[in-house]
Amino acid sequence: MEKQYLIGEIGSLLGLSADTLRYYEKIGLLTDVQRSPANTRLYGDRDISRLRFILRAQKMNFSLAEIRDLLSMREDPQHSRREVRELTHRKLQEIESHLQDLTTLRDELTLLVNLCAGSEHGCPIIEGIEQDE
Amino acid sequence: MNAPAIPHVEIFVAPGCNRCGRSVELVASLHRELGSGSFAWRRVDVVAELDRAVALGVRATPSIAIDGRLVFTTQPSREKLRVAILQANDE
Numbered sequence: 255m256e257k258q259y260l261i262g263e264i265g266s267l268l269g270l271s272a273d274t275l276r277y278y279e280k281i282g283l284l285t286d287v288q289r290s291p292a293n294t295r296l297y298g299d300r301d302i303s304r305l306r307f308i309l310r311a312q313k314m315n316f317s318l319a320e321i322r323d324l325l326s327m328r329e330d331p332q333h334s335r336r337e338v339r340e341l342t343h344r345k346l347q348e349i350e351s352h353l354q355d356l357t358t359l360r361d362e363l364t365l366l367v368n369l370c371a372g373s374e375h376g377c378p379i380i381e382g383i384e385q386d387e
Numbered sequence: 388m389n390a391p392a393i394p395h396v397e398i399f400v401a402p403g404c405n406r407c408g409r410s411v412e413l414v415a416s417l418h419r420e421l422g423s424g425s426f427a428w429r430r431v432d433v434v435a436e437l438d439r440a441v442a443l444g445v446r447a448t449p450s451i452a453i454d455g456r457l458v459f460t461t462q463p464s465r466e467k468l469r470v471a472i473l474q475a476n477d478e
Contacts, residue, residue, distance in 0.1 A: 361441045368447040
């Protein structure tokens with residue numbers, strides 16, 4: 255049987271407050287959240303998967319409205335509206351561009367760290383950056 | 388008629404990098420040995436030209452690129468460098 259989580263447990267697991275979880279449900283980011291006989295919210299694996307998606311998308315600065323559309327695409331990609339498919343395509347391009355930036359930044363920092371490690375006289379890169387300022 | 392293109396060697400160095408001086412000297416010495424028409428070379432300070440270094444995939448110094456392609460990521464032997472330059476000359 256699928257494990258179910260109380261709102262406080264989800265908060266601890268994902269770092270989200272109970273208010274945030276209720277708000278996400280209210281604006282349609284979470285749908286069909288189950289209830290216990292005592293009417294307490296119960297979250298399952300599907301909800302956790304959606305919430306993790308939301309958190310990742312927020313890190314990319316997607317708006318909640320965009321995330322809601324992307325979630326509908328995630329739920330049923332074959333029957334998504336044209337605008338949602340276009341949005342998904344645009345967001346994919348944003349991510350690809352972001353990945354390229356991150357890769358370049360990672361490569362730069364790797365070089366800087368290696369230079370610092372290889373120097374007997376402190377960190378030449380940091381000194382170079384300070385001189386530029 | 389244009390003169391045939393000669394290989395361009397870039398040695399990526401950094402301040403405080405002890406082995407970098409030896410790599411520069413190695414390239415300069417090969418340049419004297421093979422003749423000035425055999426290849427062109429320049430010393431690239433990665434602090435001053437970080438974008439160029441990253442674009443070529445330089446992760447540490449000394450590194451050596453030939454014709455914009457990273458070939459050595461540490462100081463090569465004189466023979467290996469000579470072979471790489473001569474191969475580039477044939478291409």
